Amino acid sequence: MNGRQNSRPTLEQVAARAGVGRGTVSRVINGSPRVSEQTRAAVARAVAELGYVPNQAARALAGSRTDAVALVIPEAEARLFAEPYFLDLIRGVSAELAEADKQLLLTLVRSEQERQRFEQYLAAQRVDGVLLASVHGDDPLPDRVRELGIPVVMNGRRSEAESVPYVDSDNIGAGRAAVAHLVGRGRQRIATVTGPLDMYVARARLGGYRAGLAEAGHAPDEGLVAAGDFTEDGGRAAMRELLERRPGLDAVFAASDVMAAGARAALREAGRRVPDDVALVGVDDSPVARLMDPPLTSVRQPIEEMGRTMARMLLDDAPGGRGDVPKRVLPTELVVRESC
Amino acid sequence: MNGRQNSRPTLEQVAARAGVGRGTVSRVINGSPRVSEQTRAAVARAVAELGYVPNQAARALAGSRTDAVALVIPEAEARLFAEPYFLDLIRGVSAELAEADKQLLLTLVRSEQERQRFEQYLAAQRVDGVLLASVHGDDPLPDRVRELGIPVVMNGRRSEAESVPYVDSDNIGAGRAAVAHLVGRGRQRIATVTGPLDMYVARARLGGYRAGLAEAGHAPDEGLVAAGDFTEDGGRAAMRELLERRPGLDAVFAASDVMAAGARAALREAGRRVPDDVALVGVDDSPVARLMDPPLTSVRQPIEEMGRTMARMLLDDAPGGRGDVPKRVLPTELVVRESC
DNA sequence: CACCGGTATGGGAGCGCTCCCACCCTAGAG
DNA sequence: CTCTAGGGTGGGAGCGCTCCCATACCGGTG
Numbered sequence: 001m002n003g004r005q006n007s008r009p010t011l012e013q014v015a016a017r018a019g020v021g022r023g024t025v026s027r028v029i030n031g032s033p034r035v036s037e038q039t040r041a042a043v044a045r046a047v048a049e050l051g052y053v054p055n056q057a058a059r060a061l062a063g064s065r066t067d068a069v070a071l072v073i074p075e076a077e078a079r080l081f082a083e084p085y086f087l088d089l090i091r092g093v094s095a096e097l098a099e100a101d102k103q104l105l106l107t108l109v110r111s112e113q114e115r116q117r118f119e120q121y122l123a124a125q126r127v128d129g130v131l132l133a134s135v136h137g138d139d140p141l142p143d144r145v146r147e148l149g150i151p152v153v154m155n156g157r158r159s160e161a162e163s164v165p166y167v168d169s170d171n172i173g174a175g176r177a178a179v180a181h182l183v184g185r186g187r188q189r190i191a192t193v194t195g196p197l198d199m200y201v202a203r204a205r206l207g208g209y210r211a212g213l214a215e216a217g218h219a220p221d222e223g224l225v226a227a228g229d230f231t232e233d234g235g236r237a238a239m240r241e242l243l244e245r246r247p248g249l250d251a252v253f254a255a256s257d258v259m260a261a262g263a264r265a266a267l268r269e270a271g272r273r274v275p276d277d278v279a280l281v282g283v284d285d286s287p288v289a290r291l292m293d294p295p296l297t298s299v300r301q302p303i304e305e306m307g308r309t310m311a312r313m314l315l316d317d318a319p320g321g322r323g324d325v326p327k328r329v330l331p332t333e334l335v336v337r338e339s340c
Numbered sequence: 341m342n343g344r345q346n347s348r349p350t351l352e353q354v355a356a357r358a359g360v361g362r363g364t365v366s367r368v369i370n371g372s373p374r375v376s377e378q379t380r381a382a383v384a385r386a387v388a389e390l391g392y393v394p395n396q397a398a399r400a401l402a403g404s405r406t407d408a409v410a411l412v413i414p415e416a417e418a419r420l421f422a423e424p425y426f427l428d429l430i431r432g433v434s435a436e437l438a439e440a441d442k443q444l445l446l447t448l449v450r451s452e453q454e455r456q457r458f459e460q461y462l463a464a465q466r467v468d469g470v471l472l473a474s475v476h477g478d479d480p481l482p483d484r485v486r487e488l489g490i491p492v493v494m495n496g497r498r499s500e501a502e503s504v505p506y507v508d509s510d511n512i513g514a515g516r517a518a519v520a521h522l523v524g525r526g527r528q529r530i531a532t533v534t535g536p537l538d539m540y541v542a543r544a545r546l547g548g549y550r551a552g553l554a555e556a557g558h559a560p561d562e563g564l565v566a567a568g569d570f571t572e573d574g575g576r577a578a579m580r581e582l583l584e585r586r587p588g589l590d591a592v593f594a595a596s597d598v599m600a601a602g603a604r605a606a607l608r609e610a611g612r613r614v615p616d617d618v619a620l621v622g623v624d625d626s627p628v629a630r631l632m633d634p635p636l637t638s639v640r641q642p643i644e645e646m647g648r649t650m651a652r653m654l655l656d657d658a659p660g661g662r663g664d665v666p667k668r669v670l671p672t673e674l675v676v677r678e679s680c
Numbered sequence: 681c682a683c684c685g686g687t688a689t690g691g692g693a694g695c696g697c698t699c700c701c702a703c704c705c706t707a708g709a710g
Numbered sequence: 711c712t713c714t715a716g717g718g719t720g721g722g723a724g725c726g727c728t729c730c731c732a733t734a735c736c737g738g739t740g
Binding site: 058 | 348391393394395396397398400401404406408415424426427430431434435438441443444445446447448450454457460461463464465466601627628631632633
Binding site for chain 1: 687688689690691694695696697
C-alpha cells in the first residue's frame with residue numbers, strides 16, 4: 001500500500017491563484033465572518049478551479065483536532081447481542097456524525113492487549129471523542145479516557161450512579177411494561193430469565209420486572225427468577241430450571257429476544273404451548289422476534305436513536321462541565337404479537 | 341468537544357532525555373536497522389519513562405500515510421442483507437487491520453450527496469486504502485477511487501470480468517450445491533427465488549442453480565424462476581408467483597435466508613408443508629436459518645474470512661501492479677438442516 | 681486636520697514528525 | 711601511515727495547515 005502520488009493543490013496555491021494571502025484562504029475555508037464578500041467569492045472560485053481539498057493531516061497537526069470520533073465495541077458482546085443491535089447503533093452514530101462532517105472510527109476490541117493498544121491510540125491524539133458501547137460494571141476504561149481529557153459518552157451505564165455521560169434506554173420501564181402486559185392478560189405466575197447480573201442492563205430489567213409485579217400486587221417469588229447470559233443456550237437452560245422449580249408458571253419475561261428463543265425451545269421440549277400454556281415476552285424487537293413461531297411480543301428499544309443521541313451529546317460536549325453528568329434515558333415500547 | 345489540554349511529550353523531548361538526536365529516535369521508533377543496540381536501548385528507556393506516543397497527525401503530514409483504511413457500506417444494503425452479514429465482515433476486516441496496526445474508518449453511505457462527500461474525503465488524503473462492500477453493477481466509485489491512486493478492494497464484484505481487485509464467495513458453487521442436494525433427495529421440480537438481477541451475486545447464484553439442474557439432467561424451465569429482491573416480502577411474493585405458475589413444484593432454492601423466510605410464509609399460507617411437500621434451501625446460514633421452523637438448510641459463506649482476506653489484499657497491495665487484477669473467490673459450504 | 685476604533689488582510693511562527701544529506705568515527709586495505 | 715568504505719548519528723528542511731500579531735485602510739470625531 002503506497003502513498004498518494006498525484007500531489008494535490010495546497011492552501012498556498014489557492015491563495016496565489018485568488019491573489020490573496022494564505023490566512024485569508026484559511027478564513028474562507030473555515031467560514032470566518034471576517035472576510036469581505038468579494039474576497040470570499042474570489043477564493044471560492046480559486047478553490048473550485050483547482051479542486052482544492054484541505055489536507056486533513058496538516059489541519060489536525062496545526063489545529064490539534066481530528067474531526068474523528070471512535071466508537072468502541074467489545075468483540076465478545078458483538079457476537080452475543082441480539083443480532084442487529086450494534087449495526088443499528090452504528091447506523092445512528094454514523095448518521096449523526098455525517099451531519100457534523102465527522103468521521104467514525106470503529107474499534108472492535110478483542111482482547112486486553114487490544115484495549116491497551118486502544119489507550120495508546122487515544123494518547124496519539126487521533127480522535128476528538130470516544131463512544132463506548134456495552135460497558136461492564138467494573139470497567140475502568142471510561143474513567144481512563146476522561147483522564148486523558150477526551151470527551152466520552154457511553155451506551156448504557158455501569159451502575160445506577162454513573163459518573164460518566166451516557167445514553168441508555170429505559171430498561172426498568174421495559175421490565176415493568178412487559179409484566180404489566182402479562183398481568184393484563186390474566187397471567188398469575190410470571191417468571192423471568194435475566195441477563196448476566198454484573199451488567200446494569202440486566203439488573204435494571206429485573207428491577208422493572210419486580211416493580212411490575214409489586215404494582216400488580218403480586219407477591220415476590222425468587223423461585224420465578226433464573227439467570228441467563230443473553231445467549232440462546234443460556235435462555236434454554238434458565239427456562240428448564242424455571243420449569244423444574246415452578247412447574248405451574250404461566251408466563252415468562254425474557255430479558256432479550258435471543259434468550260426468549262432459547263426459552264421457547266425449552267418450553268417446546270417440555271410440551272408447553274405458547275401462548276396457551278405459557279405466555280412469552282422478550283426484549284429488543286429484533287428480527288428474531290418476528291420470525292419466531294408464534295411471533296414474539298417484545299419490548300422495543302430505540303437503538304438507532306440511542307446512537308444518534310450519543311453522537312450528538314459527544315459533539316455538544318461543552319468545554320466547561322456544567323456540574324452534573326449529562327445523561328439521557330430513552331423510552332422503550334411494547335410491541336405486541338401472538339406469544340401472549 | 342474541545343481539544344486535548346495536557347500536552348504529551350514529543351520526539352524532541354525523548355531525544356533530549358536519551359541524549360541522542362531527533363533522527364535517531366525516529367529510527368528507533370520506526371524500527372530502522374541502522375541503530376546500534378546500545379542506542380536503541382537508551383531510546384527505548386526514554387520512551388518508556390516519558391510515556392511517549394508518536395503524534396499521528398504529524399506522522400501523517402510528514403510521511404504522507406495515515407495508517408487508516410476506510411470500509412464503505414451503502415446504508416440501503418446494510419438494512420437489507422441477512423442480518424449479521426456486515427457485522428461479520430466488519431469483524432474480519434477489523435481483526436486483520438488490528439494485526440497490522442491500522443485503523444478502521446467505517447463509512448455508511450446514505451445518499452448520493454454522502455457519496456460525493458466521501459470522494460472529497462479521499463482527496464483529503466485521510467486513508468491509505470479503501471474497502472468497498474456491496475457494489476452494484478454500474479457503480480463507478482471503484483474506478484474513481486483507483487483514479488485517485490488509492491488502493492481499493494471490493495467485497496463481491498460488479499460483473500464476471502471485474503477490473504478492480506475483489507474478494508467474493510463462490511456463489512455459483514452455492515447454487516450448484518443447493519440444487520445437487522435437492523436432487524439427491526429425490527426432488528424433481530426445483531424452483532428458485534433469485535435476488536435482484538442487477539447484482540452479480542444474484543446472477544451468479546441463479547447461474548449455479550441452472551448449472552446444477554443441467555448437471556443432474558433436468559430440463560430448464562423458466563417458469564420455475566422468480567425474481568426476488570433479497571427482502572422477506574420479496575421472497576414471499578416470488579413464492580406466491582411460483583406456486584401459481586408451477587403448483588407441482590417440490591423444492592425451492594432461495595438466494596438468501598431472508599427470502600427463504602418469506603417463501604416459507606407463503607408456503608404455509610398455501611398449506612404446503614416443509615419439507616414434506618416442498619423442500620427449502622437458503623443462502624447465508626444466518627441465525628434466521630437456525631430459528632426457522634423447521635430449521636433451514638442453507639449455504640454458508642465465509643463472511644468473516646472474506647473480510648480478513650480483503651484487508652490482507654489491501655495491505656499487501658504492492659506498488660507495481662503485476663498485470664492481472666488480484667482476486668480471491670472463497671468456497672461456500674452447505675449446512676444441512678430439517679427443511680429438506 | 682490629527683486621531684481613534686474597527687474591519688480586512690498578509691504572512692511569520694510554529695504544530696511534531698519524516699526524509700535525507702552531511703558528518704564523524706572506526707577498521708581494514710594499500 | 712594515508713586512504714577508503716561504511717555504519718551510526720545529528721539536525722536542517724520541509725509537510726500543509728492554524729493562530730495570531732502586525733499592518734493597511736476606512737470613515738467618523740473632536
